[in-house]
Amino acid sequence: MTTSSLNTATEEGTAPPLKDIRRWFGLSKLRYGMLAACILAQTATILITWPLWQVREAPVHLPAIDLPQIPFGVAILATLLLTLVRPRIGWCVHVAALLLSFVFDQFRTQPQVIANAILMAAALDDHGLRVVRWFLASLWCWAGLHKLLSPDWFTFNAWSITTSLGLDPSQFGELVGWGVGLGELTVGLLAIFWPRGASIPAVLMHVGIALFLTPLAHNWNYSVIPWNLCVAVVGGWVMWTVSPRLPQFRAEWIAAVLLLLYPAGFYVGWVDHGIASVLYSGGIPDGLITTESGSEYIDGWGDLRVPFPNERRLLRQYFARSAPVGAKLHIADTRTLLGDLYYVKRADGQIEEITQAQFFASAPGVVAGIALDDQYTVFRLGNDGATMLKRAVDAPIYAVQIDPSVYQPEMLPLLARLHNLEQLNLAGCPVTDEELARLPILPKLQGIGLANTTVTDVGLQTLLRQPKLDYVEGEGSAITSEGMAEFLERRSNEIGND
Known part of the structure; x- marks a missing residue:
């Protein structure tokens, strides 16, 4: 090997023959192939989600700065073409164009688009290769950790995936939940301590995800299929190629530590879930708008396909930007350190945060709010055998009946996340006064059935905490007529004072 070829050797391995260097627009054939794979994945993603990158009427744009809207689709494809012929300059221009498009519409901050752009850096030079190693390690570790820490994942999310695989979720749902979460975390840890060991599992994992999203299984979210295939190819190559050593320089240490730790900010609301590797684990905030004509769950999809x-x-x-004056918004957030939020749109068009009581109350020109039912609660109660009633398919749950044969004291605290509950029937259940005291405050509860229970006057008085409760069915219980009369009198006095 000549001195000149020795000087071109990289830290990641032996350099390609001199004749191959700069043959493909400044990159070796292999690196250029990896760059082309990323560009192909990004192009496919943009085309699948084409309306997202255009000016549209609905759903409304979500600008970071309110500017006149312009289309970005053609411009972003042009930056990808530039990246093919001038990789480093083109990549910088592509990243800048993406960031600018996000300023015009934050609806575009989709994780697959961001990740495809980051993966391109691995093909440009060895610094990019090492940074992408830590990016992928963070992605896989936190994708697994978020699932293992999420009650939503181990209930309806894992069950939905298990059902799509043709398995009985009651038997295999928990196994699939643990398997997927631990599998992702394991691949992430391998990327940190033994990257070559992560290479083949990463390929198998992401090819499997891509196949799972096709009509062969889940038939959902096609826009992330190109990204998953790209990670399988480029991510597998990164793990096989990158040096296994831990960071040697301060800059790489800083990059590695930041990439591995910043997703934790999701739990306190500092980091968006789209860049915190919160992938199918649940636990993200949801919104429901109430208007005079009904309710609207804030969703995407449609022509945007995201x-x-x-x-x-x-x-x-x-x-x-979209709701009429007098409408209300409930943001349901199950993160422990963050609570639910309630808003009303005032006559001047501004939105104002309000209390839960104000949310459920109506006023002239202001609708009474409808809150989101918590999916985890619905799953748990349904799985435990409770009967839940709705007035229409898309309406909230207004009544719950718990049969004595399935009653468990742990079911009562779960009701806290059914904000629209009006009726609760515990007739015949072995509920005690102490257990009834654990019933959370239900802002719309009007009636409760306690017939043929052992509840006494002591338990009945704990129900005075319920602000709207005015009917108790206590026939056959240990509630005395005097106790019921006292309850009704106190409740009547409270209503009169209000």
Whole structure:
């Protein structure tokens, strides 16, 4: 090997023969092939989601800065073409164009688009290769951790995936949940400590995800299929090629630590879930708008073929830009450190945060709000055998009946997330006064059935905490007529004082 060829050797391995260097627009054939794979994936993603990159009437744009809207689709495809012929300059221009498009519409901050652009950096030079290693390690570790930490994942999400695989979710749902979460976390840890060991599992995992999303199984979210195939190819190559050593320089240490830790900010609302590797695990905020004509769940899809970027600020922005005056918004957020939010759109067009009580109340020109039912609660209660009633398919749950044969005291605290509950029937259940005291405050509860229970006057008085409760069926229970009379008198006095 000549001195000149020795000087071109990279830290990641032996350099290609000198005749191959700069043959493909400044990159070796292999690197250029990886770049082309990323560009192909990004092009396919843009084309699948083409209306997202155009000016549209609905759903409304979500600009970071309110500017006159312009289309970005053709311009972004042009930057990809530039990247093919001038890789480094083209990549910089492509990233800049994407960021600018996000300023015009944050609906476009889809994780697959962002990740495709980051993967391109691995093909440009060894610095990019190492950074992408830590990006993928973070992606896989946190995709698994978010699932393992999410009650939503181990209930309806894992069950839905298990059903799509043709398996009985009651038998295999939990196994699939643990398997997927631990599998992703394991691949991420391998990327940190033994990247070559992560290469083949990463390929198998992402090819499997791509196949799962096709009509062969789940038949859903086609826009992420190109990205998953790209990660299988480019991610597998990165893990096989990159040096297995831990960072040697301060800059790489900083990049690695930041990439591995920043997704934790999702749990306190500092980092958007789209860039925090929250992938199918649930636990993200949801929004429901109530108007005079009904309710609207804030969603995406349709012609855009992508989900709504469910962030609290974007849910508020969508509400402010699309809802009529007098409408209300409920943002349901199950993160432990963040609570639910309630808003009304005032006559001047501004939105105002309000209390839960104000949300459910009506006023002239202001609708009474409808809150979101928590999917985890619905799943748990349904799986435990409770009967839940709706007035229409898309309406909220207004009544719950728990049969004595399936009653468990742990079911009562779950009702806290059924905000629209008006009736609860516990007739015949072995519910005690102490257990009834655990019933959370239900802002719309009007009636409760306690017939043939052991509930006494003591338990009945704990129900005075329920602000709207005015009917108790206590026949056959241990509630005395005097206790019932006292309850009704106190409730009547409270209503009179209001």
